[in-house]
Amino acid sequence: MTGFQIYKPRLVIVKEINGTPVQGKCSSCKDVIFNTGSNAFAREHKQNLADQFREHFRKVHEREEFNSSGTH
Ligand SMILES: [Zn+2]
8 A cells, every 4th residue: 555645735824823724825835825814803804724725726736636537
């Protein structure tokens, strides 16, 4: 079972305020930063980091992983 390794991009929390992640980045894309805004209480105004990352993942990485023509 060696040699089967997938480097899956993941959300890396960069900054937390009172235990709430306010800034994160993609482990694969160093230029990609996710922000909830500096105010941890303003989370209604922006998507949370997980949602932003999911969107980024869909746009960028899912395309890489599933670039075969199979759709389901
Ligand atoms: Zn990425």
